Amino acid sequence: MGKSTIVSDPEVMMGKPVVAGTRITVEYILEELAHGQPIDTLVASHPTLTREGVLAALEYAAKVLRLDVVEPIETP
Numbered sequence: 001m002g003k004s005t006i007v008s009d010p011e012v013m014m015g016k017p018v019v020a021g022t023r024i025t026v027e028y029i030l031e032e033l034a035h036g037q038p039i040d041t042l043v044a045s046h047p048t049l050t051r052e053g054v055l056a057a058l059e060y061a062a063k064v065l066r067l068d069v070v071e072p073i074e075t076p
Contacts, residue, residue: 004056017060019053022046029057 005020012018017026024046032042039054 004050004053006056006060017057019049019057022048022053024049024053026057026060029054030061033058 006017006026007020008015008017013023013025018024019026019029029042029049033039033054039051042054043049043051
């Protein structure tokens with residue numbers, strides 16, 4: 001099984017990073033997981049998304065956070 005990659009194309013989802021071969025953004029995947037959506041449910045809800053794609057999105061997000069200085073977000 002090939003490894004899913006994250007791509008960014010200005011013509012797809014305004015250039016936001018997406019799982020290759022889909023229009024599903026890393027941002028969307030992170031939000032769904034943060035709200036308690038199980039990976040299997042997320043994959044079942046989106047025919048073009050695979051478990052490997054979700055894991056690639058998580059890996060991508062971790063790499064991006066390592067590259068930046070991140071400030072905590074205060075919540076009300």
